[in-house]
Amino acid sequence: MDRKQIVAAVFILALCLALAAVRRMPPEASETAASAPLSGLTIALDPGHGGYDQGCQGASGTLEAPLNLDVSLRLRAVLRDMGARVVMTREEDRSLVDPNASGNRKKQDMALREDVIVGSGADILLSIHMNAYKKPGPAGAQTYYREDSAEGADLAGAIQAAFRALDGRHDQAARCGDYFVLGTCEAAALVECGFLSNPREEALLRTEAYRELLANTIAQGVMGYWAPPEGSVR
Numbered sequence: 001m002d003r004k005q006i007v008a009a010v011f012i013l014a015l016c017l018a019l020a021a022v023r024r025m026p027p028e029a030s031e032t033a034a035s036a037p038l039s040g041l042t043i044a045l046d047p048g049h050g051g052y053d054q055g056c057q058g059a060s061g062t063l064e065a066p067l068n069l070d071v072s073l074r075l076r077a078v079l080r081d082m083g084a085r086v087v088m089t090r091e092e093d094r095s096l097v098d099p100n101a102s103g104n105r106k107k108q109d110m111a112l113r114e115d116v117i118v119g120s121g122a123d124i125l126l127s128i129h130m131n132a133y134k135k136p137g138p139a140g141a142q143t144y145y146r147e148d149s150a151e152g153a154d155l156a157g158a159i160q161a162a163f164r165a166l167d168g169r170h171d172q173a174a175r176c177g178d179y180f181v182l183g184t185c186e187a188a189a190l191v192e193c194g195f196l197s198n199p200r201e202e203a204l205l206r207t208e209a210y211r212e213l214l215a216n217t218i219a220q221g222v223m224g225y226w227a228p229p230e231g232s233v234r
Contacts, residue, residue, distance in 0.1 A: 038222070039084075042124075043122060051094040053095055078216055096109050130195075130196050144191075146188060
């Protein structure tokens, strides 16, 4: 681990400790935190899949949809502690469309998610997913943005940078992605948190500690995008 990775890891640890301290504050203390870094920001969280659509499946059978929801709920808690207003497209293991509905259920589900996101007036959209590949080798988080969105590129880049600081598995750049959900908000990023098809990464993703780390890392990326260090240009 080089010096930059060590510094980043220490920063993330300090962030986790600070957030834990905020959660222990009495209500009156929390209410005074108007200067929180994400105060005034509305973030829409979209846990991918759910209900009849469980997404991809891991090497040992781990399903994607419950992990997407768990990471999103953890991320919601972190973002709220940082002052953001958070709206979620789903808060339980379900699809937004009736599983018995006729026609293209996936298309209907995505349209209903769009209604939630657009209706929330979100400044930022984060769609949370897990990845899979036909071979077990690929690993690491990957963040996507809409090709014609400069804000999306900045957001995805900041989140990917936070992941790269963790270890070499995430050493890649944010990429353009043709995903419907990325068109629901100008600053939108789809985060593939890891590969369930990679046995080692699947084992990590099954642990609460790693999913908490994922939530804090994504939040660090959002903070880097929304409230960059003094003197930097967003």
